Amino acid sequence: MKSTPEIHADARGLRAVVVASAYHAEVTSALVRGARDAFLAAGGAEGSLEVVHAPGAFEVPMLVDRALATGAFDVAVGVGCIVRGETVHDRHLGQAVTQELLSIAVRRGRPVGLAVLTVEDIAQAHARAGGALGNKGAEAMAAAIATCNASAAMGPHGQEASR
Numbered sequence: 001m002k003s004t005p006e007i008h009a010d011a012r013g014l015r016a017v018v019v020a021s022a023y024h025a026e027v028t029s030a031l032v033r034g035a036r037d038a039f040l041a042a043g044g045a046e047g048s049l050e051v052v053h054a055p056g057a058f059e060v061p062m063l064v065d066r067a068l069a070t071g072a073f074d075v076a077v078g079v080g081c082i083v084r085g086e087t088v089h090d091r092h093l094g095q096a097v098t099q100e101l102l103s104i105a106v107r108r109g110r111p112v113g114l115a116v117l118t119v120e121d122i123a124q125a126h127a128r129a130g131g132a133l134g135n136k137g138a139e140a141m142a143a144a145i146a147t148c149n150a151s152a153a154m155g156p157h158g159q160e161a162s163r
Contacts, residue, residue, distance in 0.1 A: 009145035011044030021080035034135030061100035077113035111147035113140030
């Protein structure tokens with residue numbers, strides 16, 4: 001089993017949104033709980049986290065972009081579960097969603113955590129949604145918060161802040 005790096009994340013004063021796909025709700029709800037728990041554990045306030053539900057993984061990026069466009073959120077996490085099927089549809093979907101979430105983060109200048117699982121079967125998803133392999137929702141939130149902290153430390157326009 002690979003070890004996850006220790007990430008220092010301070011969510012005090014941050015506002016977060018989690019956009020979660022409705023597909024495989026037993027998995028995505030566990031990922032959302034992980035993201036919420038990580039936000040609170042990092043000092044975020046319960047009232048500073050909003051969860052938005054998307055019909056499927058394909059719709060997650062659009063809703064993440066819309067949420068960040070409001071200016072109401074400092075960080076976002078996209079949550080979904082894409083299970084391999086009989087065709088290559090899952091690979092196209094996973095690649096499109098992942099690429100678009102990255103594009104949104106860069107374009108909006110706001111961190112977007114990736115908790116969209118791309119798995120061979122539902123057992124692999126459960127292992128990554130609070131099972132033997134941890135909770136990717138929690139990891140994605142911690143990474144988004146830490147990225148927000150690092151970005152803020154650089155000061156305006158990417159210049160290192162004076163200490």
